[in-house]
Amino acid sequence: MSVFRSRPALRWLVPAAAAVAVIGGGAAAGTIVASADPSLPERSAAQLLVDVQNAKVDGFSGTVVQTADLGLPSLPGVTSGAGSADIMKLVAGSNTARVWYAGEDKARVALMGTLGETDVIRNGSDVWMWRSADSSATHYKIPADKADKKPAALPTGVPSTPQEAADAALAAIDPTTAVTTTGAAKVAGRDAYELVLTPRDTASLIGQVRLAIDAEKHVPLGVDVYAKNANDPAVRVAFQQITFKVPDAEQFAFNPPEGTKVTEPSAADLAKEHDKAITPEQAKEAEKQAAADGTKVVGTGWTSVLVAKMPAAGDDKAGAKTGADQAAGQLDAIVGALPKISGSWGSGRLLTSALFSALITDDGRILVGAVAPEKLYEAAGK
Structure with missing residues (x-):
């Protein structure tokens, strides 16, 4: 056996x-x-x-x-x-x-x-x-x-x-x-x-x-x-x-x-599968692409905040919902249950925990960091 x-x-x-x-x-x-x-x-x-x-x-x-x-x-x-x-x-x-x-x-x-x-x-x-x-x-x-x-x-x-x-x-x-x-x-x-x-x-x-x-x-x-x-x-x-x-x-x-x-x-x-490790040149190219897509890191060290665009749903050629679309639907349900917040940076939803906070803005961004919400609001306004 x-x-x-x-x-x-x-x-x-x-x-x-x-x-x-x-x-x-x-x-x-x-x-x-x-x-x-x-x-x-x-x-x-x-x-x-x-x-x-x-x-x-x-x-x-x-x-x-x-x-x-x-x-x-x-x-x-x-x-x-x-x-x-x-x-x-x-x-x-x-x-x-x-x-x-x-x-x-x-x-x-x-x-x-x-x-x-x-x-x-x-x-x-x-x-x-x-x-x-x-x-x-x-x-x-x-x-x-x-x-x-x-x-x-x-x-x-x-x-x-x-x-x-x-x-x-x-x-x-x-x-x-x-x-x-x-x-x-x-x-x-x-x-x-x-x-x-x-x-x-x-x-x-x-x-x-x-x-x-x-x-x-x-x-x-x-x-x-x-x-x-x-x-x-x-x-x-x-x-x-x-x-x-x-x-x-x-x-x-x-x-x-x-x-x-x-x-x-x-x-x-x-x-x-075994070539997933990227070269320094590929890493730089990936960073450029991420920057072009709106992904960036605000701050440094332990209080850095990752800023990225929320994933978009998609449909296959037959018009059926794809796995990405279904996942986006589940994500929408989770986000919708979070408390609403707003400030000079805009409006959105907030998730907090003992180790990290996440801010999902109404303009389609997500900000995550091992910081209090105030740091996310600061990064969202930049």
Whole structure:
């Protein structure tokens, strides 16, 4: 029997991705020394940053738990309907996943939602994605010239482990944040140091981002995102259990269950999937296109505000509603339930949470940032 069927896991999609994505600032590491437990050697913030960047393990397996409480209001289409339970768990609930890793070419993430289980596995040049909800599987065969690239187990921008969540936070480091340490911690029964990223700009809704770093292996064991003045994290992604042992080969073997519809993408499709990473030149071109479309960032660091146009609905040639049109309809229902506001910048609707605010203007713009609404109004008037 497939290990996917014998050992199902609960779904884990990481709302911390959104929280970390709005972190526009980081810190100069400085020379602050960790007040570590007497059993642990002292490590400065700068040393811990280097430890994380240079960490390398041959293999591990464990259970990752994600919890969130963003304080969002009840919204139509989100709090009811198919799949709503999974969506709500991302903003006010708990999710769990099992992960296995035995090198860049042997990795597995097991996910489960209300409507079924999804498994992603790489075993050498073979990559499988299996969905129990519709009894479907997609099998990718990685070309030899792409074998050194790591396939994405989750949608772009969504961390699938605390390591990826930590990488996203650390990549944003610059002088707008203070980086300190709080000493020793315990995560998944292991000794860890705690690295704290704090925005210097008090206008940010994010109070701190805390990274628990394994004292021996130097890999992140957990990431906590705190709202300003909060005692409990709004988002947490952490190992509940972890073993630094190379998993058995059987964990990466997959045979489609009977009745599964298997799709084999073409080599061209696979090449596109693995060529998603863009060059600096392509990034500049994308920025130019985004600017032409009205997308821009107002401000810098932790209090930067993203300004973009709301997505437009579309119809296919037969005049039927497309997926984009249906999604736009759902979005309209959500926006219509938000409180109306107005000011010198215009009028629109406002969504607030513990970690971010979003302003949808009547002239078709959306502004999002880890800031209080006043910052959005200011950006909307520019």
